[in-house]
Amino acid sequence: MTTYAQLLQAFKQNGISDEKSLAAVLQRLPESGRGDLQYIAATGKDEVSKLGINFCRSLADVARHLVALYDGGGIQQFSLNVKPRIGEESIKKALFLSRTPTVFTQHQFRYSSVQFWNSADGDGIDTEDWIVSHDFIRDVFRYREAIERGQLIILPSSIAESHYRGDISGGSTHEGTVSLLEELERTRVFNLSADPQLVDAIIANYKTEHQLISLPDLNVPWIKNLDIGTILKVRADHGDSLDRFQRAYHSAILAFIENHRSLDFARISRQINQDLIAPRVAEIEKNYKRITSLHRNLALTGATVALIPIGGVILSGALLNQILVSDIIKEIPSAIAG
Numbered sequence: 228m229t230t231y232a233q234l235l236q237a238f239k240q241n242g243i244s245d246e247k248s249l250a251a252v253l254q255r256l257p258e259s260g261r262g263d264l265q266y267i268a269a270t271g272k273d274e275v276s277k278l279g280i281n282f283c284r285s286l287a288d289v290a291r292h293l294v295a296l297y298d299g300g301g302i303q304q305f306s307l308n309v310k311p312r313i314g315e316e317s318i319k320k321a322l323f324l325s326r327t328p329t330v331f332t333q334h335q336f337r338y339s340s341v342q343f344w345n346s347a348d349g350d351g352i353d354t355e356d357w358i359v360s361h362d363f364i365r366d367v368f369r370y371r372e373a374i375e376r377g378q379l380i381i382l383p384s385s386i387a388e389s390h391y392r393g394d395i396s397g398g399s400t401h402e403g404t405v406s407l408l409e410e411l412e413r414t415r416v417f418n419l420s421a422d423p424q425l426v427d428a429i430i431a432n433y434k435t436e437h438q439l440i441s442l443p444d445l446n447v448p449w450i451k452n453l454d455i456g457t458i459l460k461v462r463a464d465h466g467d468s469l470d471r472f473q474r475a476y477h478s479a480i481l482a483f484i485e486n487h488r489s490l491d492f493a494r495i496s497r498q499i500n501q502d503l504i505a506p507r508v509a510e511i512e513k514n515y516k517r518i519t520s521l522h523r524n525l526a527l528t529g530a531t532v533a534l535i536p537i538g539g540v541i542l543s544g545a546l547l548n549q550i551l552v553s554d555i556i557k558e559i560p561s562a563i564a565g
Contacts, residue, residue: 229292231380235371237282249368252278259358282364283357287338290386293401301326302473304438307384307408308332311362315455317442318370322378322458323450324473325438329380331405334360336383359383373459384409407432407439414490415441421490429490433481440480444492446500 243249260279289296297303304325308317313330321328337358366381373379384405410425432439450458462469476499483495 229288229296230377231289231296232375232377234282234285234289234367235375237278237285238368238371240281241278243278243368246368249365253361253364256361258361259356261354261356279357279359280355283336283338283355283359286336286359286386287388290336290382290388293382296380297327301470302436302438302477304328304440305404305408306330306440306442307405307412308442309412313366313370313381318373318379319450319453319455319458320442320445320447322373322455322462323447323469324440324445324476326470326473327378327380329382330442331382331384331401331408332360332363332366334363334383335385336360336363337387339389370455373455376459378459378462404432404437404439411439411441411490415444415492421488423488426484426488426490430481430484433477433484436474436477438477438480441490441492445496446493447496448500449504 238244238249241252243252256279302325304321304327306317306321306328308314308330310333313332317330318328321330335358338355339357340355360383363381363383367374370379370381374381382401386401407425407428410422411429413419414421414425429439453461479499480492480495483498484490489495
């Protein structure tokens with residue numbers, strides 16, 4: 228079965244366990260290269276080419292089976308990262324607001340395998356060529372914990388492969404999504420009015436729980452000071468509540484886009500935060516502070532209350548869960564629609 232996490236095997240197979248060992252290999256790995264399998268098998272050398280081949284084989288396999296990567300449950304989010312590297316803030320938002328986030332990067336991936344036949348002795352020689360960005364490899368390695376758990380997918384926006392000098396193919400399962408995201412980014416960068424056809428296409432995707440979004444524009448203050456490890460723990464500990472919250476937030480965005488015919492995600496998140504979520508968070512926090520005022524007494528009995536300051540709001544796992552399971556879930560879509 229193809230899984231995105233299989234990309235991580237390339238690191239393990241080549242003894243890459245930290246940023247330092249990855250940097251040492253990438254220093255010798257060309258972003259455009261060729262690996263001669265017969266040479267590698269015969270000599271056991273050329274470990275750099277072996278990393279390129281292992282990684283690109285896995286990525287090509289993933290690209291051929293993109294549809295199988297999504298289980299069909301929950302909000303599936305798609306975003307486009309236009310910088311060389313993916314920022315941690317974007318990954319945190321993606322993990323918090325969707326079941327299966329996919330981040331496309333502005334990189335190309337090309338992979339081909341060619342078999343040459345020696346007419347004299349009939350022996351075959353296999354070579355594999357690749358084009359893959361070092362920054363893409365670095366991001367896959369950096370966010371490997373989320374990837375290994377099957378909770379994050381990172382893909383180049385341009386993917387193609389060929390075999391035995393055949394025609395280049397691939398990428399058809401996501402090219403339409405990438406095109407919409409690129410058009411959405413142009414609208415954002417040049418501050419253009421959203422094209423009606425683009426708005427309709429985005430709405431159609433949202434109605435199938437495909438969330439095409441501009442992550443940099445979203446303001447999600449409740450997770451500002453959390454690290455990715457904590458977000459992953461919230462996903463594990465409060466999965467059902469978080470799923471309901473994600474669906475409500477998704478419905479709120481859809482209602483806003485339908486009513487205002489706007490793809491201004493900064494404005495959308497600002498309205499959701501200020502008008503709907505912030506007042507309820509303040510109310511929940513007030514009740515929660517009343518309970519945690521007994522912190523010393525709780526500590527004497529062996530209980531602990533771990534507090535995490537988040538953008539002026541004191542959150543802990545318990546408080547965050549209260550936010551997720553509160554009636555705010557029911558109120559968000561209807562309030563935005565109104």
